[in-house]
Amino acid sequence: MIKGLYEAHLPVSNMEKSIDFYRKLGLELAHRGDAVTFFWIEKGKSWLGLWESDKVETPYHPSLRHIAFQVELDDLLKAKEWLEERGARVKNAFGFEPVQQPLVLPNSPQTHAALYFHDPDGNSLEFITPLKIDEEIDFEMMELKEYRKSQSN
Missing domain, CATH: 3.10.180.10 (2,3-Dihydroxybiphenyl 1,2-Dioxygenase, domain 1)
Structure with missing residues (x-):
């Protein structure tokens, strides 16, 4: 639907x-x-x-002011530099500091790679790429380079 x-x-x-x-x-x-x-x-x-x-500064739950834009994996790999060229900084997420590249999120039933950033008003924005669907999720969140290395073994 x-x-x-x-x-x-x-x-x-x-x-x-x-x-x-x-x-x-x-x-x-x-x-x-x-x-x-x-x-x-x-x-x-x-x-x-x-x-x-x-009323932009009013406290809010992040999910109420969050948008995820789907992008291709090749574009996600270049997104940090691309965003910086446009005056936006990738933000740290889920305790990963500093973020140098996309994070892989083991969200069942689909694994995603994502980068997070803000617009000028602090709205949470995300570039996200689906990696695998309907797989058994058995790993912790990690940077994309670590995930790719683990998948090649």
Whole structure:
């Protein structure tokens, strides 16, 4: 039934700054309105709505202000440098410091590789790549290079 993400919404404190940030990530502006601006995540299939608000700093649970963008593995491997070129820093996640490359998440029933970063308002963003599905998960979270080494043995 569900085929993918259709829309997600985030609060932003400065619409112009946020438009610039998401354009640098390669998203196409779909609609610019008075209250909300939409970017295509995948044109005609999914989009991101940004709402300018003075309540961006209000405490929140991270899952309410988090978006994961699916990317190809080759792009994920280059994502840290790509993000830094656009003024975004990869953030530490799950106690891995400093993050030098994607982490592999042993989420049953699918294993993923991911990098995490923030937009200008501190919204949590993620680039994620599925690695394996329907496999027996029996490992701790690790960096991608360690995972690849363990899979080649």
